Amino acid sequence: MTENKLDTEEKIKAAAAKLFTQRGYAATKTRDIAEEAGINLSLLNYYFRSKEKLFNLIMGEKIRQFFGIVVPVITDASLDLELKIELFVEKYIETLTQNPDLPIFVLNEIRNDPKHFVEEIGANKILMSSSLMNQIRAKNPEVNPVHFIMNLMGMSVFPFLSKPVFMASQVVDENSFRALMEERRKLIPIWMKAIVESK
Amino acid sequence: MTENKLDTEEKIKAAAAKLFTQRGYAATKTRDIAEEAGINLSLLNYYFRSKEKLFNLIMGEKIRQFFGIVVPVITDASLDLELKIELFVEKYIETLTQNPDLPIFVLNEIRNDPKHFVEEIGANKILMSSSLMNQIRAKNPEVNPVHFIMNLMGMSVFPFLSKPVFMASQVVDENSFRALMEERRKLIPIWMKAIVESK
DNA sequence: AAATGATTAAAACAATTGTTCAAATATTTT
DNA sequence: AAAATATTTGAACAATTGTTTTAATCATTT
Incomplete structure:
Protein backbone atom coordinates (compact mmCIF):
# COMPACT_ATOMS: atom_id res chain seq x y z
CA MET A 1 0.00 0.00 0.00
CA THR A 2 1.38 3.37 -1.00
CA GLU A 3 0.19 5.15 2.09
CA ASN A 4 1.90 2.65 4.35
CA LYS A 5 5.12 3.20 2.44
CA LEU A 6 4.96 6.94 2.98
CA ASP A 7 4.10 6.25 6.56
CA THR A 8 7.23 4.28 7.36
CA GLU A 9 9.40 6.53 5.25
CA GLU A 10 8.10 9.54 7.17
CA LYS A 11 8.47 7.75 10.47
CA ILE A 12 12.12 7.07 9.74
CA LYS A 13 12.74 10.64 8.62
CA ALA A 14 11.06 12.04 11.71
CA ALA A 15 13.06 9.78 14.02
CA ALA A 16 16.27 10.58 12.19
CA ALA A 17 15.60 14.31 12.29
CA LYS A 18 14.94 14.15 16.02
CA LEU A 19 18.04 12.14 16.91
CA PHE A 20 20.44 13.78 14.46
CA THR A 21 19.50 17.26 15.65
CA GLN A 22 19.72 16.23 19.28
CA ARG A 23 22.95 14.25 19.15
CA GLY A 24 24.70 15.01 15.86
CA TYR A 25 25.80 12.56 13.21
CA ALA A 26 28.45 10.52 14.97
CA ALA A 27 26.54 9.99 18.21
CA THR A 28 23.40 8.81 16.45
CA LYS A 29 23.29 5.06 15.78
CA THR A 30 21.21 3.53 13.01
CA ARG A 31 19.72 1.17 15.59
CA ASP A 32 18.60 4.14 17.69
CA ILE A 33 16.84 5.64 14.69
CA ALA A 34 15.12 2.34 13.93
CA GLU A 35 13.97 1.96 17.52
CA GLU A 36 12.77 5.58 17.73
CA ALA A 37 10.84 5.07 14.49
CA GLY A 38 9.47 1.73 15.64
CA ILE A 39 10.69 -0.08 12.53
CA ASN A 40 13.06 -2.86 11.64
CA LEU A 41 16.68 -1.81 11.25
CA SER A 42 16.92 -3.11 7.68
CA LEU A 43 14.19 -0.74 6.56
CA LEU A 44 16.49 2.19 7.12
CA ASN A 45 18.82 0.98 4.39
CA TYR A 46 15.90 -0.25 2.31
CA TYR A 47 14.44 3.26 2.13
CA PHE A 48 17.50 5.49 2.38
CA ARG A 49 20.44 3.31 1.28
CA SER A 50 22.77 4.44 4.05
CA LYS A 51 23.04 6.43 7.26
CA GLU A 52 25.04 9.08 5.44
CA LYS A 53 22.44 9.56 2.70
CA LEU A 54 19.69 9.80 5.28
CA PHE A 55 21.72 12.33 7.20
CA MET B 1 62.30 9.75 33.38
CA THR B 2 59.79 12.03 35.01
CA GLU B 3 60.10 14.81 32.44
CA ASN B 4 59.41 12.42 29.61
CA LYS B 5 56.32 11.23 31.46
CA LEU B 6 54.94 14.75 31.68
CA ASP B 7 55.86 15.23 28.07
CA THR B 8 53.79 12.34 26.77
CA GLU B 9 50.95 13.08 29.16
CA GLU B 10 50.83 16.64 27.90
CA LYS B 11 51.10 15.53 24.29
CA ILE B 12 48.08 13.28 24.72
CA LYS B 13 46.10 16.01 26.45
CA ALA B 14 46.94 18.53 23.74
CA ALA B 15 45.95 16.12 20.98
CA ALA B 16 42.74 15.17 22.79
CA ALA B 17 41.85 18.82 23.39
CA LYS B 18 42.36 19.63 19.74
CA LEU B 19 40.33 16.74 18.35
CA PHE B 20 37.56 16.78 20.97
CA THR B 21 36.96 20.49 20.48
CA GLN B 22 37.04 20.15 16.71
CA ARG B 23 34.90 17.03 16.34
CA GLY B 24 33.12 16.41 19.62
CA TYR B 25 33.22 13.28 21.76
CA ALA B 26 31.54 10.71 19.54
CA ALA B 27 33.38 11.61 16.34
CA THR B 28 36.80 11.50 18.00
CA LYS B 29 38.45 8.07 17.95
CA THR B 30 41.07 7.04 20.47
CA ARG B 31 43.30 5.99 17.57
CA ASP B 32 43.05 9.51 16.11
CA ILE B 33 44.17 11.01 19.40
CA ALA B 34 47.09 8.62 19.60
CA GLU B 35 48.17 9.42 16.05
CA GLU B 36 47.78 13.17 16.58
CA ALA B 37 49.87 12.91 19.73
CA GLY B 38 52.42 10.71 18.03
CA ILE B 39 52.15 8.03 20.67
CA ASN B 40 51.08 4.44 20.90
CA LEU B 41 47.41 3.76 21.41
CA SER B 42 47.94 1.86 24.66
CA LEU B 43 49.46 4.91 26.28
CA LEU B 44 46.14 6.66 26.21
CA ASN B 45 44.64 4.10 28.56
CA TYR B 46 47.88 3.81 30.48
CA TYR B 47 47.78 7.49 31.38
CA PHE B 48 44.06 8.31 31.42
CA ARG B 49 42.30 4.96 32.02
CA SER B 50 39.63 5.56 29.37
CA LYS B 51 38.45 7.80 26.57
CA GLU B 52 35.62 9.05 28.76
CA LYS B 53 37.91 10.00 31.66
CA LEU B 54 40.23 11.82 29.26
CA PHE B 55 37.28 13.62 27.76
C1' DA C 1 76.97 -5.71 34.88
C1' DA C 2 72.72 -7.35 36.68
C1' DA C 3 68.38 -6.25 38.43
C1' DT C 4 64.44 -3.47 38.93
C1' DG C 5 60.84 -0.63 37.59
C1' DA C 6 58.87 2.46 34.29
C1' DT C 7 57.60 3.16 29.67
C1' DT C 8 56.48 1.76 24.95
C1' DA C 9 55.00 -1.30 21.23
C1' DA C 10 52.29 -4.83 18.84
C1' DA C 11 48.73 -7.89 18.88
C1' DA C 12 44.46 -9.54 20.37
C1' DC C 13 39.75 -9.26 22.38
C1' DA C 14 35.05 -8.16 22.90
C1' DA C 15 31.49 -5.11 21.95
C1' DT C 16 29.45 -1.97 18.76
C1' DT C 17 27.85 -0.50 14.39
C1' DG C 18 26.65 0.08 9.42
C1' DT C 19 25.22 -2.85 6.02
C1' DT C 20 23.65 -6.94 3.42
C1' DC C 21 21.20 -11.23 2.56
C1' DA C 22 17.71 -14.62 2.19
C1' DA C 23 13.39 -15.80 3.52
C1' DA C 24 8.64 -14.49 4.89
C1' DT C 25 4.70 -11.61 4.50
C1' DA C 26 1.81 -8.29 2.38
C1' DT C 27 0.14 -5.81 -1.61
C1' DT C 28 -0.71 -5.03 -6.43
C1' DT C 29 -1.25 -6.55 -11.07
C1' DT C 30 -2.53 -9.73 -14.53
C1' DA D 1 -6.89 -16.88 -8.26
C1' DA D 2 -2.20 -16.80 -9.71
C1' DA D 3 1.78 -14.32 -10.62
C1' DA D 4 4.52 -10.49 -9.86
C1' DT D 5 6.06 -6.92 -7.06
C1' DA D 6 6.86 -4.49 -2.87
C1' DT D 7 7.62 -4.46 1.97
C1' DT D 8 9.15 -6.40 6.31
C1' DT D 9 11.83 -9.41 9.25
C1' DG D 10 15.69 -11.81 11.64
C1' DA D 11 20.18 -13.38 11.11
C1' DA D 12 24.70 -12.70 9.69
C1' DC D 13 28.88 -10.23 8.07
C1' DA D 14 32.70 -7.21 8.03
C1' DA D 15 34.73 -3.19 9.66
C1' DT D 16 35.46 -0.16 13.45
C1' DT D 17 36.49 0.97 18.10
C1' DG D 18 37.61 1.10 23.16
C1' DT D 19 40.26 -1.60 25.97
C1' DT D 20 43.45 -5.19 27.69
C1' DT D 21 47.31 -8.21 27.55
C1' DT D 22 51.87 -9.71 26.83
C1' DA D 23 56.29 -8.92 25.60
C1' DA D 24 60.06 -5.73 24.49
C1' DT D 25 62.78 -1.59 25.40
C1' DC D 26 64.68 1.96 28.15
C1' DA D 27 66.47 4.32 32.17
C1' DT D 28 67.85 3.97 36.92
C1' DT D 29 69.63 1.61 40.90
C1' DT D 30 72.26 -1.87 43.10
Whole structure:
Protein backbone atom coordinates (compact mmCIF):
# COMPACT_ATOMS: atom_id res chain seq x y z
CA MET A 1 0.00 0.00 0.00
CA THR A 2 1.38 3.37 -1.00
CA GLU A 3 0.19 5.15 2.09
CA ASN A 4 1.90 2.65 4.35
CA LYS A 5 5.12 3.20 2.44
CA LEU A 6 4.96 6.94 2.98
CA ASP A 7 4.10 6.25 6.56
CA THR A 8 7.23 4.28 7.36
CA GLU A 9 9.40 6.53 5.25
CA GLU A 10 8.10 9.54 7.17
CA LYS A 11 8.47 7.75 10.47
CA ILE A 12 12.12 7.07 9.74
CA LYS A 13 12.74 10.64 8.62
CA ALA A 14 11.06 12.04 11.71
CA ALA A 15 13.06 9.78 14.02
CA ALA A 16 16.27 10.58 12.19
CA ALA A 17 15.60 14.31 12.29
CA LYS A 18 14.94 14.15 16.02
CA LEU A 19 18.04 12.14 16.91
CA PHE A 20 20.44 13.78 14.46
CA THR A 21 19.50 17.26 15.65
CA GLN A 22 19.72 16.23 19.28
CA ARG A 23 22.95 14.25 19.15
CA GLY A 24 24.70 15.01 15.86
CA TYR A 25 25.80 12.56 13.21
CA ALA A 26 28.45 10.52 14.97
CA ALA A 27 26.54 9.99 18.21
CA THR A 28 23.40 8.81 16.45
CA LYS A 29 23.29 5.06 15.78
CA THR A 30 21.21 3.53 13.01
CA ARG A 31 19.72 1.17 15.59
CA ASP A 32 18.60 4.14 17.69
CA ILE A 33 16.84 5.64 14.69
CA ALA A 34 15.12 2.34 13.93
CA GLU A 35 13.97 1.96 17.52
CA GLU A 36 12.77 5.58 17.73
CA ALA A 37 10.84 5.07 14.49
CA GLY A 38 9.47 1.73 15.64
CA ILE A 39 10.69 -0.08 12.53
CA ASN A 40 13.06 -2.86 11.64
CA LEU A 41 16.68 -1.81 11.25
CA SER A 42 16.92 -3.11 7.68
CA LEU A 43 14.19 -0.74 6.56
CA LEU A 44 16.49 2.19 7.12
CA ASN A 45 18.82 0.98 4.39
CA TYR A 46 15.90 -0.25 2.31
CA TYR A 47 14.44 3.26 2.13
CA PHE A 48 17.50 5.49 2.38
CA ARG A 49 20.44 3.31 1.28
CA SER A 50 22.77 4.44 4.05
CA LYS A 51 23.04 6.43 7.26
CA GLU A 52 25.04 9.08 5.44
CA LYS A 53 22.44 9.56 2.70
CA LEU A 54 19.69 9.80 5.28
CA PHE A 55 21.72 12.33 7.20
CA ASN A 56 22.38 14.49 4.15
CA LEU A 57 18.67 14.52 3.44
CA ILE A 58 17.81 15.69 6.96
CA MET A 59 20.72 18.09 7.00
CA GLY A 60 19.53 19.75 3.80
CA GLU A 61 16.05 20.21 5.18
CA LYS A 62 17.37 21.70 8.41
CA ILE A 63 19.68 24.08 6.62
CA ARG A 64 16.84 25.29 4.43
CA GLN A 65 14.62 25.60 7.49
CA PHE A 66 17.19 27.61 9.42
CA PHE A 67 18.19 30.00 6.65
CA GLY A 68 15.04 29.91 4.57
CA ILE A 69 12.81 31.43 7.23
CA VAL A 70 14.05 34.94 6.72
CA VAL A 71 14.96 35.02 3.03
CA PRO A 72 11.54 36.42 1.99
CA VAL A 73 11.93 39.07 4.66
CA ILE A 74 15.45 40.28 3.90
CA THR A 75 14.91 40.33 0.12
CA ASP A 76 11.55 42.12 0.00
CA ALA A 77 12.37 45.68 -1.06
CA SER A 78 8.87 46.88 -0.21
CA LEU A 79 9.46 46.41 3.52
CA ASP A 80 11.28 49.21 5.29
CA LEU A 81 14.18 48.49 7.62
CA GLU A 82 12.18 48.72 10.81
CA LEU A 83 9.55 46.27 9.63
CA LYS A 84 12.17 43.88 8.28
CA ILE A 85 13.82 43.73 11.67
CA GLU A 86 10.53 43.08 13.41
CA LEU A 87 9.65 40.26 11.03
CA PHE A 88 13.16 38.82 11.15
CA VAL A 89 13.11 38.58 14.93
CA GLU A 90 9.56 37.31 15.06
CA LYS A 91 10.21 34.56 12.52
CA TYR A 92 13.37 33.36 14.23
CA ILE A 93 12.04 33.36 17.75
CA GLU A 94 8.89 31.61 16.61
CA THR A 95 10.74 28.92 14.64
CA LEU A 96 13.43 28.32 17.24
CA THR A 97 10.91 28.12 20.05
CA GLN A 98 9.41 25.18 18.16
CA ASN A 99 12.85 23.77 17.21
CA PRO A 100 15.28 24.64 20.00
CA ASP A 101 17.94 22.20 18.77
CA LEU A 102 18.00 23.60 15.26
CA PRO A 103 20.71 26.29 15.57
CA ILE A 104 23.35 24.28 17.38
CA PHE A 105 22.82 21.38 15.01
CA VAL A 106 23.05 23.52 11.89
CA LEU A 107 26.09 25.48 13.05
CA ASN A 108 27.82 22.29 14.10
CA GLU A 109 27.31 20.41 10.90
CA ILE A 110 28.15 23.39 8.70
CA ARG A 111 31.48 23.58 10.45
CA ASN A 112 31.97 19.84 9.87
CA ASP A 113 31.04 20.04 6.18
CA PRO A 114 30.95 23.60 4.78
CA LYS A 115 30.76 22.33 1.20
CA HIS A 116 27.45 20.65 1.78
CA PHE A 117 26.10 23.94 3.08
CA VAL A 118 27.30 25.83 0.01
CA GLU A 119 25.70 23.26 -2.32
CA GLU A 120 22.49 23.33 -0.35
CA ILE A 121 22.13 27.11 -0.28
CA GLY A 122 22.61 27.58 -4.03
CA ALA A 123 22.65 31.35 -3.99
CA ASN A 124 25.03 32.23 -1.20
CA LYS A 125 25.33 35.84 -2.20
CA ILE A 126 21.71 36.52 -1.33
CA LEU A 127 22.63 38.09 1.97
CA MET A 128 25.17 40.69 0.91
CA SER A 129 23.12 41.93 -2.03
CA SER A 130 19.81 41.79 -0.22
CA SER A 131 17.45 44.69 0.23
CA LEU A 132 18.14 44.49 3.96
CA MET A 133 21.86 45.07 3.51
CA ASN A 134 21.27 48.04 1.21
CA GLN A 135 18.92 49.61 3.73
CA ILE A 136 21.52 49.17 6.47
CA ARG A 137 24.25 50.67 4.31
CA ALA A 138 22.02 53.65 3.57
CA LYS A 139 21.26 54.18 7.23
CA ASN A 140 24.82 53.97 8.48
CA PRO A 141 27.44 53.88 5.72
CA GLU A 142 30.35 54.03 8.12
CA VAL A 143 29.83 50.64 9.76
CA ASN A 144 30.27 47.32 7.94
CA PRO A 145 26.74 45.92 7.58
CA VAL A 146 27.98 42.45 8.55
CA HIS A 147 28.21 43.77 12.11
CA PHE A 148 24.55 44.52 11.96
CA ILE A 149 23.55 41.05 10.79
CA MET A 150 25.78 39.48 13.43
CA ASN A 151 24.07 41.55 16.09
CA LEU A 152 20.61 40.79 14.83
CA MET A 153 21.23 37.05 14.57
CA GLY A 154 23.28 36.99 17.73
CA MET A 155 20.56 38.58 19.79
CA SER A 156 17.89 36.34 18.26
CA VAL A 157 19.69 33.02 18.00
CA PHE A 158 22.28 33.03 20.77
CA PRO A 159 19.70 32.67 23.57
CA PHE A 160 18.68 29.32 22.09
CA LEU A 161 22.28 28.21 21.76
CA SER A 162 23.02 29.10 25.36
CA LYS A 163 19.69 27.97 26.81
CA PRO A 164 21.16 24.74 28.28
CA VAL A 165 23.74 26.83 30.12
CA PHE A 166 21.18 29.18 31.62
CA MET A 167 18.92 26.25 32.48
CA ALA A 168 21.71 24.33 34.20
CA SER A 169 22.72 27.47 36.09
CA GLN A 170 19.13 27.82 37.27
CA VAL A 171 19.03 31.33 35.84
CA VAL A 172 15.91 30.35 33.88
CA ASP A 173 13.50 27.46 33.68
CA GLU A 174 11.40 26.32 30.73
CA ASN A 175 8.63 28.82 31.45
CA SER A 176 10.69 31.87 32.24
CA PHE A 177 12.80 31.22 29.15
CA ARG A 178 9.69 31.26 27.02
CA ALA A 179 8.60 34.50 28.67
CA LEU A 180 12.02 36.04 28.09
CA MET A 181 11.86 35.17 24.41
CA GLU A 182 8.44 36.77 24.14
CA GLU A 183 9.91 39.92 25.63
CA ARG A 184 12.84 39.80 23.24
CA ARG A 185 10.49 39.68 20.29
CA LYS A 186 9.56 43.25 21.16
CA LEU A 187 12.85 44.42 22.64
CA ILE A 188 15.35 43.36 19.97
CA PRO A 189 13.86 45.72 17.33
CA ILE A 190 14.12 48.57 19.82
CA TRP A 191 17.71 47.67 20.65
CA MET A 192 18.62 47.27 17.00
CA LYS A 193 17.27 50.71 16.27
CA ALA A 194 19.38 52.10 19.09
CA ILE A 195 22.42 50.30 17.68
CA VAL A 196 22.02 51.52 14.13
CA GLU A 197 21.52 55.08 15.28
CA SER A 198 24.27 54.99 17.89
CA LYS A 199 27.22 57.35 17.80
CA MET B 1 62.30 9.75 33.38
CA THR B 2 59.79 12.03 35.01
CA GLU B 3 60.10 14.81 32.44
CA ASN B 4 59.41 12.42 29.61
CA LYS B 5 56.32 11.23 31.46
CA LEU B 6 54.94 14.75 31.68
CA ASP B 7 55.86 15.23 28.07
CA THR B 8 53.79 12.34 26.77
CA GLU B 9 50.95 13.08 29.16
CA GLU B 10 50.83 16.64 27.90
CA LYS B 11 51.10 15.53 24.29
CA ILE B 12 48.08 13.28 24.72
CA LYS B 13 46.10 16.01 26.45
CA ALA B 14 46.94 18.53 23.74
CA ALA B 15 45.95 16.12 20.98
CA ALA B 16 42.74 15.17 22.79
CA ALA B 17 41.85 18.82 23.39
CA LYS B 18 42.36 19.63 19.74
CA LEU B 19 40.33 16.74 18.35
CA PHE B 20 37.56 16.78 20.97
CA THR B 21 36.96 20.49 20.48
CA GLN B 22 37.04 20.15 16.71
CA ARG B 23 34.90 17.03 16.34
CA GLY B 24 33.12 16.41 19.62
CA TYR B 25 33.22 13.28 21.76
CA ALA B 26 31.54 10.71 19.54
CA ALA B 27 33.38 11.61 16.34
CA THR B 28 36.80 11.50 18.00
CA LYS B 29 38.45 8.07 17.95
CA THR B 30 41.07 7.04 20.47
CA ARG B 31 43.30 5.99 17.57
CA ASP B 32 43.05 9.51 16.11
CA ILE B 33 44.17 11.01 19.40
CA ALA B 34 47.09 8.62 19.60
CA GLU B 35 48.17 9.42 16.05
CA GLU B 36 47.78 13.17 16.58
CA ALA B 37 49.87 12.91 19.73
CA GLY B 38 52.42 10.71 18.03
CA ILE B 39 52.15 8.03 20.67
CA ASN B 40 51.08 4.44 20.90
CA LEU B 41 47.41 3.76 21.41
CA SER B 42 47.94 1.86 24.66
CA LEU B 43 49.46 4.91 26.28
CA LEU B 44 46.14 6.66 26.21
CA ASN B 45 44.64 4.10 28.56
CA TYR B 46 47.88 3.81 30.48
CA TYR B 47 47.78 7.49 31.38
CA PHE B 48 44.06 8.31 31.42
CA ARG B 49 42.30 4.96 32.02
CA SER B 50 39.63 5.56 29.37
CA LYS B 51 38.45 7.80 26.57
CA GLU B 52 35.62 9.05 28.76
CA LYS B 53 37.91 10.00 31.66
CA LEU B 54 40.23 11.82 29.26
CA PHE B 55 37.28 13.62 27.76
CA ASN B 56 35.92 14.71 31.14
CA LEU B 57 39.32 16.11 31.99
CA ILE B 58 39.50 18.16 28.77
CA MET B 59 35.87 19.13 29.06
CA GLY B 60 36.39 20.51 32.56
CA GLU B 61 39.34 22.58 31.44
CA LYS B 62 37.42 23.97 28.47
CA ILE B 63 34.42 24.86 30.59
CA ARG B 64 36.62 26.67 33.06
CA GLN B 65 38.40 28.41 30.22
CA PHE B 66 35.17 29.54 28.59
CA PHE B 67 33.41 30.77 31.70
CA GLY B 68 36.40 31.57 33.85
CA ILE B 69 37.74 34.32 31.60
CA VAL B 70 35.20 36.87 32.70
CA VAL B 71 34.49 35.91 36.30
CA PRO B 72 37.09 38.32 37.71
CA VAL B 73 35.56 41.04 35.58
CA ILE B 74 31.89 40.59 36.41
CA THR B 75 32.52 40.15 40.13
CA ASP B 76 34.87 43.08 40.72
CA ALA B 77 32.74 45.77 42.37
CA SER B 78 35.44 48.39 41.91
CA LEU B 79 34.94 48.43 38.13
CA ASP B 80 32.09 50.52 36.83
CA LEU B 81 29.63 49.15 34.31
CA GLU B 82 31.24 50.74 31.30
CA LEU B 83 34.68 49.38 32.09
CA LYS B 84 33.27 45.95 32.90
CA ILE B 85 31.70 45.77 29.47
CA GLU B 86 34.90 46.82 27.77
CA LEU B 87 36.93 44.22 29.62
CA PHE B 88 34.29 41.54 29.11
CA VAL B 89 34.29 42.04 25.35
CA GLU B 90 38.04 42.35 25.13
CA LYS B 91 38.65 39.16 27.10
CA TYR B 92 36.17 37.13 25.06
CA ILE B 93 37.27 38.31 21.66
CA GLU B 94 40.89 37.79 22.58
CA THR B 95 40.35 34.29 23.95
CA LEU B 96 38.03 33.14 21.18
CA THR B 97 40.32 34.49 18.47
CA GLN B 98 42.93 32.10 19.86
CA ASN B 99 40.38 29.29 20.40
CA PRO B 100 37.69 29.60 17.73
CA ASP B 101 36.27 26.13 18.36
CA LEU B 102 35.80 26.71 22.07
CA PRO B 103 32.24 28.08 22.17
CA ILE B 104 30.55 25.55 19.91
CA PHE B 105 32.30 22.73 21.73
CA VAL B 106 31.35 23.98 25.18
CA LEU B 107 27.74 24.73 24.28
CA ASN B 108 27.40 21.36 22.60
CA GLU B 109 28.74 19.31 25.41
CA ILE B 110 26.86 21.23 28.09
CA ARG B 111 23.68 20.38 26.25
CA ASN B 112 24.75 16.74 26.13
CA ASP B 113 25.65 16.60 29.81
CA PRO B 114 24.35 19.57 31.84
CA LYS B 115 25.16 17.84 35.14
CA HIS B 116 28.87 17.77 34.40
CA PHE B 117 28.72 21.50 33.78
CA VAL B 118 27.00 22.15 37.09
CA GLU B 119 29.58 20.06 38.95
CA GLU B 120 32.43 21.79 37.18
CA ILE B 121 31.24 25.34 37.83
CA GLY B 122 30.76 24.89 41.55
CA ALA B 123 29.22 28.25 42.21
CA ASN B 124 26.56 28.57 39.55
CA LYS B 125 24.89 31.53 41.19
CA ILE B 126 27.87 33.77 40.60
CA LEU B 127 26.28 35.39 37.60
CA MET B 128 22.96 36.52 39.04
CA SER B 129 24.44 37.92 42.23
CA SER B 130 27.46 39.45 40.55
CA SER B 131 28.44 43.06 40.73
CA LEU B 132 27.76 43.30 37.00
CA MET B 133 24.14 42.27 37.41
CA ASN B 134 23.57 44.72 40.22
CA GLN B 135 24.98 47.54 38.14
CA ILE B 136 22.68 46.61 35.27
CA ARG B 137 19.66 46.48 37.56
CA ALA B 138 20.55 49.89 38.92
CA LYS B 139 20.89 51.35 35.45
CA ASN B 140 17.65 49.97 34.05
CA PRO B 141 15.39 48.34 36.66
CA GLU B 142 12.59 47.72 34.20
CA VAL B 143 14.35 45.19 31.98
CA ASN B 144 15.35 41.71 33.15
CA PRO B 145 19.17 41.80 33.39
CA VAL B 146 19.37 38.38 31.75
CA HIS B 147 18.51 40.12 28.48
CA PHE B 148 21.55 42.24 28.92
CA ILE B 149 23.91 39.31 29.46
CA MET B 150 22.38 37.48 26.48
CA ASN B 151 23.04 40.52 24.32
CA LEU B 152 26.55 41.00 25.56
CA MET B 153 27.47 37.35 25.11
CA GLY B 154 25.49 37.05 21.90
CA MET B 155 27.28 39.96 20.29
CA SER B 156 30.68 38.74 21.49
CA VAL B 157 30.38 34.97 21.06
CA PHE B 158 27.89 34.47 18.24
CA PRO B 159 30.29 35.69 15.53
CA PHE B 160 32.63 32.82 16.40
CA LEU B 161 29.78 30.32 16.37
CA SER B 162 28.62 31.49 12.96
CA LYS B 163 32.05 32.08 11.47
CA PRO B 164 31.96 28.87 9.37
CA VAL B 165 28.67 30.06 7.86
CA PHE B 166 30.01 33.47 6.91
CA MET B 167 33.22 31.90 5.61
CA ALA B 168 31.39 29.37 3.46
CA SER B 169 29.12 32.13 2.15
CA GLN B 170 32.23 34.10 1.20
CA VAL B 171 30.97 37.04 3.24
CA VAL B 172 34.28 37.04 5.11
CA ASP B 173 37.67 35.36 4.88
CA GLU B 174 40.16 34.66 7.64
CA ASN B 175 41.66 38.14 7.50
CA SER B 176 38.50 40.19 7.21
CA PHE B 177 36.97 38.19 10.03
CA ARG B 178 39.89 39.07 12.25
CA ALA B 179 39.52 42.72 11.28
CA LEU B 180 35.80 42.62 12.00
CA MET B 181 36.44 41.23 15.45
CA GLU B 182 38.94 43.97 16.14
CA GLU B 183 36.26 46.49 15.22
CA ARG B 184 33.72 44.77 17.42
CA ARG B 185 36.05 45.08 20.39
CA LYS B 186 35.44 48.81 20.22
CA LEU B 187 31.89 48.81 18.87
CA ILE B 188 30.13 46.38 21.20
CA PRO B 189 30.65 48.59 24.28
CA ILE B 190 29.17 51.51 22.35
CA TRP B 191 26.22 49.41 21.24
CA MET B 192 25.68 48.00 24.71
CA LYS B 193 25.56 51.50 26.12
CA ALA B 194 22.96 52.42 23.51
CA ILE B 195 20.96 49.33 24.45
CA VAL B 196 20.99 49.91 28.17
CA GLU B 197 19.96 53.52 27.73
CA SER B 198 17.35 52.82 25.04
CA LYS B 199 13.70 53.73 25.47
C1' DA C 1 76.97 -5.71 34.88
C1' DA C 2 72.72 -7.35 36.68
C1' DA C 3 68.38 -6.25 38.43
C1' DT C 4 64.44 -3.47 38.93
C1' DG C 5 60.84 -0.63 37.59
C1' DA C 6 58.87 2.46 34.29
C1' DT C 7 57.60 3.16 29.67
C1' DT C 8 56.48 1.76 24.95
C1' DA C 9 55.00 -1.30 21.23
C1' DA C 10 52.29 -4.83 18.84
C1' DA C 11 48.73 -7.89 18.88
C1' DA C 12 44.46 -9.54 20.37
C1' DC C 13 39.75 -9.26 22.38
C1' DA C 14 35.05 -8.16 22.90
C1' DA C 15 31.49 -5.11 21.95
C1' DT C 16 29.45 -1.97 18.76
C1' DT C 17 27.85 -0.50 14.39
C1' DG C 18 26.65 0.08 9.42
C1' DT C 19 25.22 -2.85 6.02
C1' DT C 20 23.65 -6.94 3.42
C1' DC C 21 21.20 -11.23 2.56
C1' DA C 22 17.71 -14.62 2.19
C1' DA C 23 13.39 -15.80 3.52
C1' DA C 24 8.64 -14.49 4.89
C1' DT C 25 4.70 -11.61 4.50
C1' DA C 26 1.81 -8.29 2.38
C1' DT C 27 0.14 -5.81 -1.61
C1' DT C 28 -0.71 -5.03 -6.43
C1' DT C 29 -1.25 -6.55 -11.07
C1' DT C 30 -2.53 -9.73 -14.53
C1' DA D 1 -6.89 -16.88 -8.26
C1' DA D 2 -2.20 -16.80 -9.71
C1' DA D 3 1.78 -14.32 -10.62
C1' DA D 4 4.52 -10.49 -9.86
C1' DT D 5 6.06 -6.92 -7.06
C1' DA D 6 6.86 -4.49 -2.87
C1' DT D 7 7.62 -4.46 1.97
C1' DT D 8 9.15 -6.40 6.31
C1' DT D 9 11.83 -9.41 9.25
C1' DG D 10 15.69 -11.81 11.64
C1' DA D 11 20.18 -13.38 11.11
C1' DA D 12 24.70 -12.70 9.69
C1' DC D 13 28.88 -10.23 8.07
C1' DA D 14 32.70 -7.21 8.03
C1' DA D 15 34.73 -3.19 9.66
C1' DT D 16 35.46 -0.16 13.45
C1' DT D 17 36.49 0.97 18.10
C1' DG D 18 37.61 1.10 23.16
C1' DT D 19 40.26 -1.60 25.97
C1' DT D 20 43.45 -5.19 27.69
C1' DT D 21 47.31 -8.21 27.55
C1' DT D 22 51.87 -9.71 26.83
C1' DA D 23 56.29 -8.92 25.60
C1' DA D 24 60.06 -5.73 24.49
C1' DT D 25 62.78 -1.59 25.40
C1' DC D 26 64.68 1.96 28.15
C1' DA D 27 66.47 4.32 32.17
C1' DT D 28 67.85 3.97 36.92
C1' DT D 29 69.63 1.61 40.90
C1' DT D 30 72.26 -1.87 43.10
